[in-house]
Amino acid sequence: NAGVTQTPKFQVLKTGQSMTLQCAQDMNHEYMSWYRQDPGMGLRLIHYSVGAGITDQGEVPNGYNVSRSTTEDFPLRLLSAAPSQTSVYFCASSYSSIGDTQYFGPGTRLTVL
Amino acid sequence: KQEVTQIPAALSVPEGENLVLNCSFTDSAIYNLQWFRQDPGKGLTSLLLIQSSQREQTSGRLNASLDKSSGRSTLYIAASQPGDSATYLCAVRRVDSNYQLIWGAGTKLIIKP
Numbered sequence: 001n002a003g004v005t006q007t008p009k010f011q012v013l014k015t016g017q018s019m020t021l022q023c024a025q026d027m028n029h030e031y032m033s034w035y036r037q038d039p040g041m042g043l044r045l046i047h048y049s050v051g052a053g054i055t056d057q058g059e060v061p062n063g064y065n066v067s068r069s070t071t072e073d074f075p076l077r078l079l080s081a082a083p084s085q086t087s088v089y090f091c092a093s094s095y096s097s098i099g100d101t102q103y104f105g106p107g108t109r110l111t112v113l
Numbered sequence: 114k115q116e117v118t119q120i121p122a123a124l125s126v127p128e129g130e131n132l133v134l135n136c137s138f139t140d141s142a143i144y145n146l147q148w149f150r151q152d153p154g155k156g157l158t159s160l161l162l163i164q165s166s167q168r169e170q171t172s173g174r175l176n177a178s179l180d181k182s183s184g185r186s187t188l189y190i191a192a193s194q195p196g197d198s199a200t201y202l203c204a205v206r207r208v209d210s211n212y213q214l215i216w217g218a219g220t221k222l223i224i225k226p
Contacts, residue, residue: 004156042117042202042216058213090156098144098212104156 001026006091006105013081013112021076021108023091031097032074033058034066036087037107043090049074050097081112115140115207119217127225128195134188134220136203141181144206148177148188151200151219160201161188193224 007022025032033048045058049068063085065077074093078085091105116139126132136146145164149157161170161177163186169178176189190197202219206212 040122040218042218043204043214044216045213048211048213056211092157098206101147101159101162102157102214104149104158106156107154 003027004091004093004103004105006089006108008108009106011108011110013078013110015081015083015112017081019078019081021078021089021091021110023074023076023105024072025074025091025093025103026072027093027095027103028071029093029095029103030071031095031100032068032091032093033102034064034074034076035090035092036060036085037090038087046076046089048097078110083112086110086112115143115205115215117203117205117215117217119201119203119220121220122218123221123223125223125225126193128193130193131189131191132193132222134190134201134222136186136188136217138184138186138205138215140207141184142208143181144208144212146177146179146186146203146205147214148175148186149202149204151202157202190222195224195226198222198224 004025030051034046035043047066049055089108092102094100094102118137147162148160151157163179174191200219200221204214204216
């Protein structure tokens with residue numbers, strides 16, 4: 001199993017550009033989520049999904065969109081990048097939403113100029 | 114509002130020492146608590162998960178305890194090794210707000226050979 005994969009590993013954007021961060025898992029997990037990690041702060045939940053076709057907002061959803069058309073994939077879209085979105089983004093998955101261990105991807109380091 | 118604090122932010126100890134990392138949380142109404150390890154440039158790896166009804170969990174040289182009434186968890190690392198150098202994060206899962214994980218900012222641990 002590849003586990004949770006994320007692409008790209010690094011990305012530089014200009015303010016106002018849009019892009020999609022890709023996340024895929026091959027463990028047949030129902031629950032997937034996106035976090036951002038900023039220096040000196042804990043991870044913050046952006047969006048999550050409890051299954052294909054179902055998504056919901058987390059703590060910091062503004063400026064981001066998600067969709068979940070398959071169990072395996074959970075892309076994160078930045079609509080119009082802003083410098084405040086400079087961060088490291090992690091995708092995670094687990095079998096269920098509450099009781100199980102979460103598995104994380106290696107992260108995407110995004111810089112917005 | 115649930116807040117998770119990890120003190121100290123960084124810790125450096127000689128190889129072979131036993132050490133304790135601390136995690137405190139403000140609301141005792143939690144579903145579970147997890148400890149993760151993060152290596153530079155990599156994703157997070159789950160170390161231990163403690164359900165709210167449990168007092169401790171052990172895995173190899175790691176032992177995590179949970180005291181809900183005092184809002185504290187500790188991660189004990191026995192006979193530390195240079196390979197234990199990493200950032201250790203704790204996260205509590207709330208019983209409200211869709212069972213989201215609330216994260217501490219982490220303790221960066223350096224084991225000196």
